[in-house]
Amino acid sequence: MLQTPPAVPGMREDEIDTPALVVDLDAFEYNLDHMAALLAPTGVKLRAHAKTHKSPVIAKLQMARGAVGQCVQKVAEAEILAWGGIPDILVSNEVVGAQKLARLCALSSIAKAAVCVDDAAQVDAIERAAADSGRRMTVLVEIDVGAARCGVPPGPAAVDLAKKIAASKHLIFGGLQAYQGSAQHKRTIAERQTLIGAAVEGSRRTVEQLRQQGLDCPIVGGAGTGSFQIEAGSGVYTEMQCGSYIFMDADYARNLDADGKPVSTFRHALFVLASVMSAPHTGLAVLDAGHKAVSIDSGMPTIWGKPDIRYVSASDEHGKLDVASETAMPKLGEKLRLVPGHCDPTVDRYDWYVGVRQGRVECLWPVAARGAMA
Amino acid sequence: MLQTPPAVPGMREDEIDTPALVVDLDAFEYNLDHMAALLAPTGVKLRAHAKTHKSPVIAKLQMARGAVGQCVQKVAEAEILAWGGIPDILVSNEVVGAQKLARLCALSSIAKAAVCVDDAAQVDAIERAAADSGRRMTVLVEIDVGAARCGVPPGPAAVDLAKKIAASKHLIFGGLQAYQGSAQHKRTIAERQTLIGAAVEGSRRTVEQLRQQGLDCPIVGGAGTGSFQIEAGSGVYTEMQCGSYIFMDADYARNLDADGKPVSTFRHALFVLASVMSAPHTGLAVLDAGHKAVSIDSGMPTIWGKPDIRYVSASDEHGKLDVASETAMPKLGEKLRLVPGHCDPTVDRYDWYVGVRQGRVECLWPVAARGAMA
Numbered sequence: 051m052l053q054t055p056p057a058v059p060g061m062r063e064d065e066i067d068t069p070a071l072v073v074d075l076d077a078f079e080y081n082l083d084h085m086a087a088l089l090a091p092t093g094v095k096l097r098a099h100a101k102t103h104k105s106p107v108i109a110k111l112q113m114a115r116g117a118v119g120q121c122v123q124k125v126a127e128a129e130i131l132a133w134g135g136i137p138d139i140l141v142s143n144e145v146v147g148a149q150k151l152a153r154l155c156a157l158s159s160i161a162k163a164a165v166c167v168d169d170a171a172q173v174d175a176i177e178r179a180a181a182d183s184g185r186r187m188t189v190l191v192e193i194d195v196g197a198a199r200c201g202v203p204p205g206p207a208a209v210d211l212a213k214k215i216a217a218s219k220h221l222i223f224g225g226l227q228a229y230q231g232s233a234q235h236k237r238t239i240a241e242r243q244t245l246i247g248a249a250v251e252g253s254r255r256t257v258e259q260l261r262q263q264g265l266d267c268p269i270v271g272g273a274g275t276g277s278f279q280i281e282a283g284s285g286v287y288t289e290m291q292c293g294s295y296i297f298m299d300a301d302y303a304r305n306l307d308a309d310g311k312p313v314s315t316f317r318h319a320l321f322v323l324a325s326v327m328s329a330p331h332t333g334l335a336v337l338d339a340g341h342k343a344v345s346i347d348s349g350m351p352t353i354w355g356k357p358d359i360r361y362v363s364a365s366d367e368h369g370k371l372d373v374a375s376e377t378a379m380p381k382l383g384e385k386l387r388l389v390p391g392h393c394d395p396t397v398d399r400y401d402w403y404v405g406v407r408q409g410r411v412e413c414l415w416p417v418a419a420r421g422a423m424a
Numbered sequence: 425m426l427q428t429p430p431a432v433p434g435m436r437e438d439e440i441d442t443p444a445l446v447v448d449l450d451a452f453e454y455n456l457d458h459m460a461a462l463l464a465p466t467g468v469k470l471r472a473h474a475k476t477h478k479s480p481v482i483a484k485l486q487m488a489r490g491a492v493g494q495c496v497q498k499v500a501e502a503e504i505l506a507w508g509g510i511p512d513i514l515v516s517n518e519v520v521g522a523q524k525l526a527r528l529c530a531l532s533s534i535a536k537a538a539v540c541v542d543d544a545a546q547v548d549a550i551e552r553a554a555a556d557s558g559r560r561m562t563v564l565v566e567i568d569v570g571a572a573r574c575g576v577p578p579g580p581a582a583v584d585l586a587k588k589i590a591a592s593k594h595l596i597f598g599g600l601q602a603y604q605g606s607a608q609h610k611r612t613i614a615e616r617q618t619l620i621g622a623a624v625e626g627s628r629r630t631v632e633q634l635r636q637q638g639l640d641c642p643i644v645g646g647a648g649t650g651s652f653q654i655e656a657g658s659g660v661y662t663e664m665q666c667g668s669y670i671f672m673d674a675d676y677a678r679n680l681d682a683d684g685k686p687v688s689t690f691r692h693a694l695f696v697l698a699s700v701m702s703a704p705h706t707g708l709a710v711l712d713a714g715h716k717a718v719s720i721d722s723g724m725p726t727i728w729g730k731p732d733i734r735y736v737s738a739s740d741e742h743g744k745l746d747v748a749s750e751t752a753m754p755k756l757g758e759k760l761r762l763v764p765g766h767c768d769p770t771v772d773r774y775d776w777y778v779g780v781r782q783g784r785v786e787c788l789w790p791v792a793a794r795g796a797m798a
Contacts, residue, residue, distance in 0.1 A: 200702040328574040
């Protein structure tokens with residue numbers, strides 16, 4: 051069942067039922083504007099990643115500030131965006147299975163939809179699906195630029211796949227997908243530069259070899275919130291696929307600059323609001339938000355504005371807090387803001403965003419692609 | 425949005441769209457019957473924990489085999505069960521906040537609903553909510569029997585709270601909540617016996633002190649799949665709150681008996697069906713199920729029936745497989761069954777159970793309390 055919204059517009063923040071997914075609208079809008087301002091002088095485009103927000107509402111706010119489209123990871127996410135009016139969607143991922151490919155091709159009557167491949171058999175499968183639907187589909191080649199996950203190696207293997215796409219009657223070669231995910235959370239700028247430097251080189255080499263074969267590369271896409279300024283300045287990448295910048299999370303905030311200071315100039319805009327449900331003795335309090343309510347795959351959440359309180363462990367429905375002193379003890383029923391360790395999977399646990407500005411609930415937005423994993 | 429069911433009855437298992445939450449009905453029914461048979465000679469009752477299944481359908485199957493009711497952790501879960509016709513529900517947890525307490529009291533017109541406290545202020549809050557609703561509410565005292573989470577210490581503090589409940593006009597003292605969660609996944613039987621032994625002693629002492637004050641203790645509830653045979657034989661506990669036994673998970677399967685062999689006699693009945701979406705080279709394959717699709721808080725999933733394939737790391741939407749040899753390499757598009765490391769939070773990621781018997785889809789059941797965190 052869809053969950054009931056935990057608030058109504060006009061409520062004070064401390065009246066919101068918990069756990070709740072709260073967006074600080076001032077910080078969120080700052081982040082939207084700030085990314086647009088950072089990318090404007092580089093000439094590269096923003097194709098923001100909807101895997102972070104799962105929301106056509108937020109996608110439209112990004113596109114109103116110049117984003118050329120959206121990325122998704124799943125066909126079910128692409129459907130939610132297309133049905134919500136987003137006109138240009140890249141599945142920045144492989145899609146396997148005739149059912150899913152048929153659904154993706156069906157979307158192309160209402161939106162421009164593209165997809166990635168890393169195997170010749172997938173090119174054949176998409177060609178069949180496109181032919182069956184009577185549409186032409188845009189297909190990118192994913193190259194493995196260092197994450198050692200999906201993708202063919204840069205160079206000849208990628209060129210071979212691109213040629214096969216270009217030679218397929220119902221397919222259009224769309225370019226390269228070149229995301230280096232394992233660089234995003236490296237703490238030092240030197241590590242990130244080294245890893246992204248290698249990704250840029252692999253991409254550049256592949257683009258050149260494609261040109262030698264007469265194949266143009268309209269999109270070279272990749273980059274995330276942890277690294278995009280490097281890709282944007284490379285002269286090779288054309289589209290940035292950042293997602294988390296709109297919200298930030300505790301883990302991205304740990305990335306450092308050359309002086310060892312936090313590098314991000316984005317603001318924390320996403321919180322899980324939680325209530326103290328037990329305070330058995332000085333030093334220990336328990337929240338009603340465990341790892342069902344806040345993803346712990348990238349570490350525990352931090353407590354916003356409360357340096358004397360640490361979230362030390364999560365069970366399914368409980369979060370244990372270590373409180374430094376008696377004076378720092380939160381009261382039973384008190385509501386605290388958690389900064390999630392990882393925003394994308396945390397958003398996926400909720401049906402509703404509660405938009406808050408200066409302590410008041412301003413709006414509710416559905417997490418429309420919550421659970422859209424297929 | 426509610427997700428589309430990934431299958432229809434009659435399909436072959438390999439036709440189910442992925443990722444999907446699959447229940448092996450033969451193993452599941454075996455587990456239901458097996459728990460009933462194990463508890464029958466002990467005289468203790470089963471109040472199965474619905475935090476595992478989140479489903480009135482499954483609750484009814486448990487009650488048809490003798491369970492006296494259900495446990496939940498959240499008011500929103502209690503609502504789903506009560507609306508689905510379950511007549512006896514214990515929120516085995518503290519509930520804080522006037523909104524939630526009003527909702528819980530409102531349920532008592534269609535179901536027997538009880539709740540736990542570990543603070544005198546909560547007794548007052550529930551008394552107010554019960555008085556407002558014109559109902560009498562049953563309230564248990566949670567004692568901390570070793571998990572160091574919620575609960576008052578066994579002994580006088582618990583007796584004081586019980587007396588306060590019994591003296592409240594609209595409240596009924598229902599007994600003790602005495603769950604030792606931190607014992608459930610201890611690997612050796614000696615560790616589990618030591619921890620549960622201490623829980624039993626704390627509970628026994630508290631029950632005796634309550635009797636000395638003229639307070640009867642109708643329920644002494646606790647135990648989980650990892651420890652219930654110890655509590656059931658204690659002579660103190662009256663209700664077992666096991667949940668995971670219906671499905672089992674990879675982590676519970678690691679608990680050992682006195683000979684160092686797996687202790688559980690329950691069968692793995694819950695799987696995440698996933699597809700191979702990329703197979704870039706021998707040794708590496710990638711599934712379309714990452715930690716959004718299968719909870720990794722208790723370790724990575726295992727691959728059912730494929731000892732040469734290990735699930736080594738999860739990102740949001742990808743699972744990386746380490747494959748021991750070229751002959752063991754799965755094919756692109758091949759569907760594999762994952763055994764989740766932890767069943768409860770994995771179930772929470774899905775809107776639908778797909779019930780499978782001997783390779784055919786037999787039924788679809790909604791995960792009705794998916795996301796019910798409030």
